[in-house]
Amino acid sequence: MDVAEQEVMAREPxxxxxxxxxxxxxxxxxxxxxxxxxxxxxxYLAAWDIYAVGNHAEAEIVASDYxxxxxxxxxxxxxxxxxxxxxxxxxxxxxxxxxxxxxxRAMNRILSPAVLRGWKQAFAEEAEALVARVVxxxxxxxxxxxxxxxxxxxxxxxxxVKIPAEAFLLVGQMNFNQMxxxxxxxxxxxxxxxxWFEQYEAAFQRxxxxxxxxxxxxxxxxxxxxxxxxxxxPLVRSFIRGGVDTTIAGLGFTxxxxxxxxDQYAIVHRDPSRSMAAFEEAIRHxxxxxxxxxxxxxxxxLNGVRxxxxxxxxxxxxxxxxxxxxxxDPDRYRIERMSAGAHLALGRGVHVCVGQQIARLxxxxxxxxxxxxxAGFEPAGAPLYRPTNALRTLESLPLRITVRP
Numbered sequence: 001m002d003v004a005e006q007e008v009m010a011r012e013p014x015x016x017x018x019x020x021x022x023x024x025x026x027x028x029x030x031x032x033x034x035x036x037x038x039x040x041x042x043x044y045l046a047a048w049d050i051y052a053v054g055n056h057a058e059a060e061i062v063a064s065d066y067x068x069x070x071x072x073x074x075x076x077x078x079x080x081x082x083x084x085x086x087x088x089x090x091x092x093x094x095x096x097x098x099x100x101x102x103x104x105r106a107m108n109r110i111l112s113p114a115v116l117r118g119w120k121q122a123f124a125e126e127a128e129a130l131v132a133r134v135v136x137x138x139x140x141x142x143x144x145x146x147x148x149x150x151x152x153x154x155x156x157x158x159x160x161v162k163i164p165a166e167a168f169l170l171v172g173q174m175n176f177n178q179m180x181x182x183x184x185x186x187x188x189x190x191x192x193x194x195x196w197f198e199q200y201e202a203a204f205q206r207x208x209x210x211x212x213x214x215x216x217x218x219x220x221x222x223x224x225x226x227x228x229x230x231x232x233x234p235l236v237r238s239f240i241r242g243g244v245d246t247t248i249a250g251l252g253f254t255x256x257x258x259x260x261x262x263d264q265y266a267i268v269h270r271d272p273s274r275s276m277a278a279f280e281e282a283i284r285h286x287x288x289x290x291x292x293x294x295x296x297x298x299x300x301x302l303n304g305v306r307x308x309x310x311x312x313x314x315x316x317x318x319x320x321x322x323x324x325x326x327x328x329d330p331d332r333y334r335i336e337r338m339s340a341g342a343h344l345a346l347g348r349g350v351h352v353c354v355g356q357q358i359a360r361l362x363x364x365x366x367x368x369x370x371x372x373x374x375a376g377f378e379p380a381g382a383p384l385y386r387p388t389n390a391l392r393t394l395e396s397l398p399l400r401i402t403v404r405p
Contacts, residue, residue, distance in 0.1 A: 160213010
């Protein structure tokens, strides 16, 4: 069937009335995800005048096919090309090839395997010390006592910026709320983060870069001509945006699922080298970033559905990662699934997360340190989720140690 025949045979997308950014959906998105996948290749979300995909096949296409679904209008719902846009664009996530190619190449050189190996010892030492303190108690909060302090300590130190942990968390929540609509939740998070704006802005400027840190190397790459002039500070800001909240969420989900599935934790306890596999399955099972947006470049047909050009389309990786057409028994958490490379939690194509190896290194160090010290643990209460427009994350995770080595 040629393009003309596809156009004739194409149908309009199914319309869904559900608002994916309502608090009820954010706290329990899985009924909506079922509805979205059942709607077919593409759905139209009437509440926000946008398209959405939830099946893995279409989500992978939208995430990676930048010729039909571009990022130049932003990876959030708002169109950053508009004069009234409330988000500052990212110079790496919100550009496409060929502009993106040179920037990504320079960043890959800076964030080399050798650099990551150099960070591993510092990460491991911090993880061992923190875990030793936390597990000296029988009960603790897996998010507030373990995951948040670890990420807020090791990530800024290697990035080479000075931002208080409270600012990291408040600004991060604001950023992910801004990925969705400019609703009351977004406005409230902007107001909560506002007292930190001046300090936050200063942190990713050249003068705020700590000598020897990753941020300084980004400025040095700009000086050498490897990056366009004026791009270093926005790049550092992009890493601050993306390197904290999703990792905290993914690690929180890892400990939550290991506590609820003692047979899976036994795998990691016996072999702590499986820590990264536990993390990969956790971010498949519950994707930290729930939705990322692209813009339909022009009128097209996607798998039999007619789409209008210049309209935002969200790929809901939280739905795609539980697509039964891609993953057997998708609602179960199973480390043996070997999710890396199959799930979409870290993106796909040229825009796959540039800092993904940092997150994996953090998971390897923290989960591994915990597995070596604790033989068994369980939930000490119900996990509490924090409703955020485009992020699924835990507010608290009560845990109880049941068996010590």
